Amino acid sequence: MTLDVLDELTLARLGRVEVWVSLYWDEPYNTDGEFTLEVRPTEENLSLLREGRWLRRADSDVPMRICHRSNENADSNLVVTGFPGTWIFTKRACTAIVKNENAEQAMRRLVSAMQPWPKLELGELVGFDTTYTAQTSGGSIMDYLMTIGAACDLGFRVRLAGKNADKKLLFEVYRPTADPNNRFSTKWGNLQQAAWAFGDSDYANVAVVQGAGEGENRATVTVGLTDATGADRRELYVDARDVQPDEEKGETSRSEAYLERLMARGTNKLLEQLRTGSIELTIDAEGLSPGDVAFCTIPELGYKATVRVADVITQSQSDSTTRTVRLGTPVWRKLRR
Template sequence: MAEIISALTASGHKSICVYDIRLNLLGRIESWVSLVWPERYNVYSDTQGAQLELHDTTALQALCRPDRYLWLVGSDRLMRIVSAQKSDHKLVIAAKDAACILDERGHTDTLSNFAAEETLRSLVSSAAAWPCLELGDAAGLTDTYSGEVKPGSLLKLVEQVCQELDIGFRVRFDQPEAKLLFELFRPKLDPNARYAPQYGNLTDLTYTESITDYKNVCVVVGAEGTATVGAAENTGSARRELIVDATSKKKEGGQSQADYLAALRAQGEQELAKHTRLENFRFTPTGRITVGMVVEASLPGTDIQAAARITSVTLSSQKGKNSVSTEIGTPIIRRKQ
C-alpha cells in the first residue's frame, strides 16, 4: 500500500487544485483569505470538513461549485465541495473529505461476525458505482468484527467497524492515475521515532489521575436475592462499595434463582464500569506527523509512558501563515519496568 503523504506539515508555498466529479483538472487557487483542512483516521460523520474562504470573483464562483473536488497539492486526500456561499465580497466554500462519498451509498443487510477488511472492501466494490472510485490495495488486516451492523449508510457501517477495531480508512487520491481508492490502514508504532519536549516535537503534556467516583465492589440488592461483584475480597481502604437498589427487580416467569442472580451480577458489572479509576495522559505531537501514526511519549520525572494514535491532523492557514494542530486517541498508559 502506498505510504500516507502529508502536505499539511511540509514547509513552503501551498496551493489548491479544483477537479470536476470525474477528476478532470479545472483550475488552481494560489492564495486565499483562510483555509482549514482536516485529515482524519476513521471519523468523518458529524465532524467539520474543510473550509476555504476566498475573495469573491466571478471566476472563482464559476470554479468552486458543489460536487467538485478541492486538492491541497501534495496531500493524499480530496475534499468534495458541498456548499459555496457569497457574502460581504467573500466566497466561503465548505467541503467534506472524499470518504463521505460512502454516505451516498447504503447497505440493506444485517451483518455480524465477519472478516472486517474483506467484507468492507466487498461492500464498497458492490455498491452502485461512483465516478473514479475503486478499491486500493488490501492492507492484509485479519481482524474479525464480532459485533453487529444494521442496514443504513455505508459510511456509518465502515466507521462503526473501523472505530471498534482501531482501523483507519480513507478514500485516497491517486493523482497520476486520476483515481479515488478506498483503503484501510493501521500504522504500527515506529520504535525509532522519539517524541519528547526536549526534542521540540511534543507539547501540552498533561497527566491526570482521579478516584473521585471510583468504586470497586458493587452489591446489587434485588427483591429475591443479593449479588456482589468486583473486588469482594478487598478490605479496609482498598474496598470502595457501591450499593444498587434493585428491589423492584423480581424473577420473571420460570426464571431460576441462578439466572436471577446472574442478571443481578450483570447489572452490578455495568454499574461498576461507570465508576472506574481515571488515569489519563494527554500530549500534542508536532513536527512531521501523519494521520494514523502511533506516537509514544514519556512524562518527565516519572516512570509513566503512553502511546497514542494520531486521529486527525488539521492545517489552518490565514494571511500566509500556517499552523498545524493534532488530535490523539485514548492513550495506552504503562509504567517503565
C-alpha cells in the first residue's frame, strides 16, 4: 500500500509516500471519517505533506484532505491528520429547507447549489426512491447530508475520478445492496476480537414539542410513534421556544405551517435518540466496504442483527496492516430458542 499526494487545486500527483511509522485511515458510510499519518520528518516529507493537499491510497479512490500537521521538535515524527473529501461540505453553509423530498435528489441539490469548490462535480444520479419525510434546515451542507443519510439509509462520499488533467472530485450518493454471503458469527469463528455495546437509556420514540406562547396557550405538538403505550413508549420533551411564528407571513402559534415546523423539530430530535448498538470486529483484507450489509449473530447474547458497515478502519504499523469494520446501529431482535 502506498499513498499518492495530490495538489489541492489541480489534483495532479506531486509525489508518493511509501514508508511511514503508522497510518490510521477511517473511511465512513454517512458520517465524518478521519486519518492520521505519522512519518519521519525528512526534508521530502515536510515539503510534500502540506495542508490542503490530498492523500489517495493506491487501493482506494476515496481521497483524504490534509488539514493539520505537527512536529514538536527536530527529533519528533511528523504527524499529519485530515478527513475524507466530504470535509468540503463542513465549509459550506446553507439555509434551505428540505422536507418531503426525494432524499438522493435533495442531497444532490444541496451540493449543486452551494458555492463551487475546485474540481468538485456531481456524480451520476442512481435513482433511489427513498423520501426524506421529516424537515431540516440551517447548518453546514455536511449537517444536512448526515441528517438525510441517517434517516434514509443512504451513504455519501467524494470520489476521485478521471486521469491527468481530467481528474475531478465526484459527489456520490450510494447504498450497496445486501450480499447474503456477508454472514458473521462468533460460533463460526469469522467474528473475532469483537467489541460490542448496546443500550437504550437515551432512546425515545415520542417527542412532545412546545413553541411560542405561555401556559395553556403555548403551542404544543406530539410526533413519533404516538400510538405506542406502556414500556414501549419513550417520551422526550423538546423546548422549541426559539422557533417562533413568522409574523411577516401572517403566522400565529396556531397556524398549520408553524405547527409543522415544530413537528419537524421534534422529528429531528428523535433521530438523535436512537437505541445505541455497535460492534467492532477484525476481518481479512478482502472483507466488507462502507455501506455493505452484514448479517451478524452473537449466540451468547441471544441476539442477531442485520446492519450496514458504518466505517472501515485500516491501520498500518511495523510492516503489518489490519482492517477493522465498525458496524452501525442495528435493529436488534432476540434469537428464537
